[in-house]
Amino acid sequence: MKDKYVHLIYFSPTGTTRKIVDAIAEGLSAAQTNRHDLTYAFEKEQQDIAGGVAVIGIPVYAGRVPEDCLERIAGYQADGVPAVLVALYGNREFEDALVELRDVAIEQGFNVIAAGAFIGEHSYSTPKRPIAAGRPDVEDLRLAVKFGQDIAAKIERGDLETPEIEGHVPYRERVKFGGVSPQTDAEHCTLCGECARACPVRVVTVSDSVTTQAENCIMCCACVKICPVDARPFNHPRIEERRDLLVRNCSTPKTPRIFL
Ligand SMILES: Cc1cc2nc3c(=O)[nH]c(=O)nc-3n(C[C@H](O)[C@H](O)[C@H](O)COP(=O)(O)O)c2cc1C
Incomplete structure (x- = not known):
């Protein structure tokens, strides 16, 4: 795909x-990369995608595509551009996320x-309660590069067929997030503001203290993982319970699934 x-x-x-x-882009080895990071795409704008190939990636939230991703992907319009879809999940299940992403991508052209x-x-995942810690690992990344190479070969052959993708339509019921959020440990917080900058839905405000608008938090944990002094724990009892369940039931490493 040079x-x-x-x-x-x-x-x-x-x-x-x-x-x-x-890693998939590395395998595709295209001449030029255009990056559209939707994580911080706060302003709604319509964009046309033309030529080449698109790689569209989302994290799986409760077996579905997060609603914020749906809204942000809806800003793109493509006129038949070939697309590769990626659902990233935390070693539980990806359920209907890929078929939902397929349908959204097709809707956008x-x-x-x-x-x-x-x-x-x-x-x-936390250091004490790890869930798929360190993934994607070297082997995951190798498989992703190989996936990119195989897609490039498929395009070279002129094969632009849509493969069968695992998942169900109608999709599983959407779970409502928010209401609880990570909290700031004021004793250790240095008010550096990294948490507010990392938040993809702008619910964290830092002044002489940190406030979080919990009702609109999507629980993504960007603020938790970015905090340089580990002062953003997410240890609400509902999350502790979920974490325990995941540690108990989802510790056997799963392998990536490819639909080509
Ligand atoms: C609210 C929420 C719901 C999640 N639901 C699932 C799920 O249904 N299955 C799963 O395996 N992982 C689930 N995860 C884990 C994420 O899919 C996983 O951590 C992913 O790597 C995050 O992607 P990112 O690093 O690009 O943000 C969930 C995470 C969050 C925050």
Whole structure:
């Protein structure tokens, strides 16, 4: 694909989706990369994607595409541009996220030619309660690069068919997030503002203290993972319970699934 553009379109609050999207782009080895980081795409604008191939990546939230991703992807219009879809999940399940992403991509005019479900460290993972910690690892990234190479070969062959993708329509019911959020440990917080800058939905404000508008928090944990002094724990009892369940039931490492 040396003569083509690759458009990287992704939402990635804790950076694991981005790692896989980048590795797939490496495998595609296009001449030019256009990056559209939707994580901080606050202003709504309409953009046309033309030529080349697009890689669209989202994290899986409760087996679905997060609502903020849907809204931000809806800002893109493509006239039949081939698209590769990525659902990044925290070693539980990806359920209906990929078929939902397929339907959204088609709605926006993309031609879906490949999809993959990859594993990333779970947003709720902590050093003491690890869930898929360190993923994507070297092997995940190798598989993602190989996936990119295989997609490039598929395009070279002129095969632009949409593969069968695992998942159900109608999609599983959407879970409402928010109401609880990470909290600031005022004793250790240095008011550096990293948490506010990392928040993809702008619910954190830093002045002489840190306030979080919990009702609109999407629980992505970007603020938790970016805090340089570990002063943003997410230890609400509801999250502790969920974390326990994930540690108990989702510790066996899963392998990426490819639909090509
Ligand atoms: C609110 C929420 C819901 C999640 N739901 C799921 C899920 O249904 N299945 C799963 O395996 N992981 C789930 N995860 C974990 C994320 O998919 C995973 O941490 C992903 O790597 C985050 O991507 P990012 O690093 O690009 O932000 C969830 C995470 C959050 C914050």
